[in-house]
Amino acid sequence: KGLRDTEHQRASPIPSQFSQEERVTMKESLKGAIQIPTVSFSPGEFNTTALAEFGEYIHKVFPTVFRTSFIQHEVVGEYSHLFTVQGSDPSLQPYMLLAHIDVVPAPDQGWEVPPFSGLERDGFIYGRGTLDNKNSVMAILQALELLLIRNYIPRRSFFIALGHDEEVSGAHGAQKISALLQARGVQLAFIVDEGSFILDGFIPSLKKPFAMVSVSEKGSLDLMLEVNKTPGHSSAPPKETSIGILAAAVSRLEQTPMPNMFGSGPLKMTLQQLANEFSFPANVIFNNLWLFWPLVSRLMEREDITNALVRTTTAVTMFNAGIKVNVIPPVAQATVNFRIHPAQTVQEVLKLAKDIVVDDRVQFHVLESFEPLPVSPSDDQALGYQLIRQTIQSVFPEINIVAPGICIAQTDSRHYTNLTTGIYRFNPLYLQPQDFRGIHGINERISVQAYETQVKFIFEFIQNADTEQRPVSHLHEL
Numbered sequence: 001k002g003l004r005d006t007e008h009q010r011a012s013p014i015p016s017q018f019s020q021e022e023r024v025t026m027k028e029s030l031k032g033a034i035q036i037p038t039v040s041f042s043p044g045e046f047n048t049t050a051l052a053e054f055g056e057y058i059h060k061v062f063p064t065v066f067r068t069s070f071i072q073h074e075v076v077g078e079y080s081h082l083f084t085v086q087g088s089d090p091s092l093q094p095y096m097l098l099a100h101i102d103v104v105p106a107p108d109q110g111w112e113v114p115p116f117s118g119l120e121r122d123g124f125i126y127g128r129g130t131l132d133n134k135n136s137v138m139a140i141l142q143a144l145e146l147l148l149i150r151n152y153i154p155r156r157s158f159f160i161a162l163g164h165d166e167e168v169s170g171a172h173g174a175q176k177i178s179a180l181l182q183a184r185g186v187q188l189a190f191i192v193d194e195g196s197f198i199l200d201g202f203i204p205s206l207k208k209p210f211a212m213v214s215v216s217e218k219g220s221l222d223l224m225l226e227v228n229k230t231p232g233h234s235s236a237p238p239k240e241t242s243i244g245i246l247a248a249a250v251s252r253l254e255q256t257p258m259p260n261m262f263g264s265g266p267l268k269m270t271l272q273q274l275a276n277e278f279s280f281p282a283n284v285i286f287n288n289l290w291l292f293w294p295l296v297s298r299l300m301e302r303e304d305i306t307n308a309l310v311r312t313t314t315a316v317t318m319f320n321a322g323i324k325v326n327v328i329p330p331v332a333q334a335t336v337n338f339r340i341h342p343a344q345t346v347q348e349v350l351k352l353a354k355d356i357v358v359d360d361r362v363q364f365h366v367l368e369s370f371e372p373l374p375v376s377p378s379d380d381q382a383l384g385y386q387l388i389r390q391t392i393q394s395v396f397p398e399i400n401i402v403a404p405g406i407c408i409a410q411t412d413s414r415h416y417t418n419l420t421t422g423i424y425r426f427n428p429l430y431l432q433p434q435d436f437r438g439i440h441g442i443n444e445r446i447s448v449q450a451y452e453t454q455v456k457f458i459f460e461f462i463q464n465a466d467t468e469q470r471p472v473s474h475l476h477e478l
């Protein structure tokens with residue numbers, strides 16, 4: 001299994017070893033990036049001063065990237081960045097590395113150190129964006145900078161796209177870059193983006209970490225529910241106000257989970273590959289899902305994260321109503337964020353939601369929707385997947401299992417489906433449940449060692465991608 005070397009393979013890869021001085025520089029560069037508060041607040045509302053400063057910052061810390069003749073740099077949508085790295089062999093189809101510069105807001109409360117301080121404590125760099133996703137922005141450019149310093153010339157062309165509004169949907173960054181590349185007739189062999197990790201401790205009976213490369217991602221439906229009633233004096237209230245009617249409707253939605261879709265989608269592949277990693281009797285159960293699927297599907301529902309893998313989730317995220325204590329509220333509005341399982345569609349979820357609410361006093365307004373993404377190939381012929389696998393095996397030799405999976409959130413990669421069928425979401429970092437809580441939460445942090453390893457991974461990955469795409473098929477192995 002894996003990638004077959006060819007006679008044209010680079011004779012000796014550049015070793016992924018960095019001097020003490022380089023290691024200090026790379027961590028200081030990440031800290032500097034965290035200190036620039038590139039916050040996205042809402043669609044179209046960003047900290048533009050910080051985004052502009054970030055553009056200048058990457059020029060300063062990665063000078064070789066910007067002065068290399070075979071690298072073209074373009075600013076797209078004012079603050080996003082597109083790098084075109086021209087390889088020496090035009091017969092090899094290019095690929096693309098994605099990351100995003102923007103971060104979600106981070107109020108100071110609850111943080112051990114201020115969220116935009118980039119302070120180092122006990123071997124960890126703290127701050128908003130250390131995992132989502134300035135680590136990737138900086139590690140990609142850092143790995144390229146280090147390769148260029150070592151006189152590396154790629155054979156396979158590649159793009160680096162750094163969006164500036166992923167956290168508010170990517171309309172001004174990723175969507176524009178995608179349209180630009182499409183207009184240029186670019187087709188990509190594959191894309192690598194954020195969205196999954198080496199997962200440690202997410203499945204209770206699985207003791208060893210495993211690498212999950214997400215080959216699909218959930219869709220979404222933002223649905224606003226609205227109830228209108230005639231306002232009046234609160235001293236003679238109607239039996240139900242707009243608030244009461246709406247509260248009952250959203251409560252029904254919360255109390256009636258969408259159907260469990262266990263068995264459809266990439267999760268089955270994930271569990272089948274993990275089956276032998278469980279100890280007895282879980283290994284027997286996971287090796288015989290045809291028999292035990294009702295049990296496994298119920299077990300998956302128990303925890304929030306694994307529940308998100310088996311169904312479309314329902315999150316009531318906003319509720320606005322009422323104008324004064326003694327006024328019957330004229331209007332009540334609630335927004336529900338559904339994350340759609342790959343085996344369902346936006347229309348199906350909308351119908352299910354209406355069937356659950358069954359109250360014609362409640363109006364439904366679709367604010368935004370996105371279908372789940374198609375499943376990218378993860379077979380022996382899938383170049384992107386096999387390159388990720390090969391690089392994991394080299395950089396993390398202790399990891400036995402690399403399995404395809406599903407991303408429960410959404411990523412900028414969803415805007416690039418016109419350019420490739422191979423979209424892989426993987427960050428080469430260990431992630432434990434408590435780290436997951438730091439993403440969009442408090443005390444987001446990355447260890448210095450993990451960041452160095454991420455740079456090493458990308459440093460090796462870029463070189464591995466220079467292979468003349470010859471993933472080994474089963475037939476050849478016979």
Ligand SMILES: CCCCCCCC/C=C\CCCCCCCC(=O)N[C@@H](Cc1ccc(O)cc1)C(=O)O
Pocket residue numbers: 132166167168169194195196197199202203212220270305306309405407408409410411436439
């Ligand atoms: C059997 C295996 C167990 C698997 C356990 C899975 C653990 C979860 C691991 C990783 C997930 C981390 C995902 C990080 C990427 C986050 C990306 C993100 O936050 N995207 C936003 C994008 C967005 C969407 C809609 C909007 O209106 C604005 C932004 C998101 O909210 O999805």
Ligand SMILES: [Zn+2]
Pocket residue numbers: 100132133166194
């Ligand atoms: Zn992100």
Ligand SMILES: [Zn+2]
Pocket residue numbers: 104132167440
């Ligand atoms: Zn995020």
